[in-house]
Structures are given as structure tokens and as C-alpha cells.
Amino acid sequence: MTDFTARKVLVLGGSRGIGAAIVKRFARDGAEVTFSFAGSTDAAKALSDDTGANAVQADSADRDALIAAVAAQGALDVLVINAGTLALGDPLTIDPDAIDKMIDVNVRAPYHAAVEAARRMKDGGRIIVIGSTNGDRIPFEGGAAYAMTKSAMQGMVRGLARDFGDRRITVNSIQPGPTDTDMNPAEGPMAELMHSFMAIKRHVHADEIAGLAAYLAGPEAGMITGSMQTIDGGFGA
Template structure:
């Protein structure tokens, strides 16, 4: 376990799935944790009560709400951006508004959150964004728009790592493969298809992703920045 007892962390998108696992891990390791949620009020309040964290309702598609939430936290040690949207389907028939909302959540929100956090972040801080292995590999039809949003994070991380490096602030992307969440359950209709691409033929757990996030936020990862950390059971191998 990592000692985060003197650290202040904000997780954007923390009420369910990978985000909730990260909240539990960081709070369990002693951090002062706040997290945002959009519509999962009951789940968010239960998680906050269970972990001693603070739940904040906010829409990740609203740029000003994202900026305001981050600014209100003051000097953070750790920012994790996990809020994400998934829109799949024929590129010729996908709803354009749904695609644009996904871009707002998956690309614009991480960028503006990271920049705002850096304004007040302590030297040596950590910025971690949850991306996807689909930034590197999209092996089935219908995922072009989603893959676009996740590959955009790679350029963002490389650039912001340069921008913030003089202060020792690291910027990293975690790229999970299939992970057992409400969005992509281990027993869902696409599970067997996805496992067919994998060397280890199972979904990851939220706790496994949270473990990688804890490492990247910890003292041993101070030299790791501008990097993509794929955790996918060999999906992209």
C-alpha cells in the first residue's frame, strides 16, 4: 500500500466502476479524497460515507463546471480524470450531438481539468487520466469516434508533461483494456469477442486499475511522465 496520508486528491468521475475503485484505494491509503459524479447520486453518497471522501455533483461535459470544481479544491497533490463516455456505432448514422458530448467529456474535460489543477498544484504533483487501449487498437467496427477521443489524450499527456515538467508535475495516461464495469460488464454480450483478442482472457478489475493509479501517484513514479500505461491482458499485443 502507498502512504498518501499527507496527500489531497480529486477524482473526476468517481462514483462507479474504475473511479470508485480509485476512490477506495486512495482513501484507504490515507489521502484526503474528493470525487465528482454526474447522475449516480445514491452510489456517490454511499461511497463517500464508506470511505470518508467528499462527493461533488458535476457534469464533465460542462467546461466551466469542470474548471470550477478543480479550482475549488485549492492546491491538489493528485488529480485523476476518470469521467468518460462511450458512443459506438456506424459512423454514418451516429448522432452528431452524442459524439460531440463524448468529445467534451473524454477530451476537453481532461485537458481543462489538468490545466486548472496545475495552476495551484504543489510541485511534484500527479495528473493521471484514464484512457483506453482503443487509443492504440480498434479491432472492430463502430469505434472510430471513441478511439479518436482516447488517442487525443496521448498527445495531451506528452505536451502537458513538457509544460509542467520543470515543477516535477507528472502527466500520465492509464489505458485499460476490457474492465469489469457497468459500461463493460465481464458477462456482457461483447465479452467473448473481447477476450478473443486477449492473452489473458478475462476482464480486468477496477482494483487492478486503481493499483496502477496508486503507483503512478506514489513516490517511486516521480520520473515517469508523458507516458501511456497499458493494462489490458494483452488486448493490444
């Protein structure tokens, strides 16, 4: 457990799943936490009531709204970019609007949010992006565009790590494998297929990802930057 007392944390996409676990972890460790949500109003209120974190409605697909939400937080110590969307399907027939929205949320939003946060972020701050092991490996059909967005995150993380390095601001990606959330339940229809690729044949727990985020935001991770921290049970091994 790391003491984040008096540290200001913003989690983009924090109302459910991995984001909610990250909000809970930082709040438990003493941080002043704000999280954004797009449409999950009831879940956001419940999480806010449970943790004392501040909930702010902001759609990551809306660049101006997202930038305004980040700027309103002032000088952050930690930014966690968790908001993401998933569109899978035959590239010959999938809705191109769904692909463009996924690019907006998974690629454009993390870039603009990270840059806006860095304008005011304290020296020694932390920027953490939740990517995916599919940025390295996509062993099933229908995931080309999704994998493309997660690979794009990797390039962004490496580049921004250099851009912000003189201020000791670290930029890293956490790359989960199959994770037990509403989007991908451990008992879901694809579980057996996904587990077949894994060395440890179970879904990742959201609180395991939250623990890795807390480590990367802590004092012992000051020299970890530009990295992809994969937590996937050997999915990509």
C-alpha cells in the same frame, strides 16, 4: 501500499466502476479524497459514506462547472481524470450530438481540468488520465470516434508532461482494456469477442487499475511522465 496521509486527491468521475475503485484505494491509503459525480447521486452518497471521501456534483461536459469544481479544491497533490463516455455505432448513422458530447467529456474536459489543477498544484504533483487501449488499437467496427478521443488524450498527456515538467508534475495515462464495470460487464454480450483479442482472457478488475494509479501517484514513479501505461491483458499486443 503507499502512504498518502495528508495528500489531497481529486478523482473526476469517481462514483462508480473504475473511479470508485480509485477513490477507495486512495482513501484506504490515507489520502484526503474528493470525487466528482454527474448523475449517480445514490452511488456517490454510498461511496462517500463508505470511504469518508467528499462527493461534489459536477458535469464534465460543462466546462465552466468543471473548472470551478477543480479550482475549489485548491492545491492538489493528485488529480485523477476518470470521467468518460462511450458512443459506438456506424459513423454514417450515429447521432452527431452523441459524438460531440463524447469529445466534450473525453477530450476537452481532461485538458481543462488538468490545466486548472496545475495552476495551484504543488511541485511534484501527479496528473493521471484514464484513457483506453483503444487509443492504440480498435479491432472492431463502430469505434472510430471513441478511439479518436482516446488517441487525443495521448497527445495531451505527452504535451502537458513537457509543459509541467519543470515543476516535477508528472502527467500519465492509464489505458485499460476490457474492464469489469456496469458499462462493460465481464459476462456481457461482447465478452467473448473481446477476450478473443487478449492474451490473458479475462476482463481487467477495477482494483487492478486503482493499484496502478496509486503507483503512478507514489514516490517511486517520479520519473514516469508523458507515458501510456497499458493494462489490457494483451488486448493490444
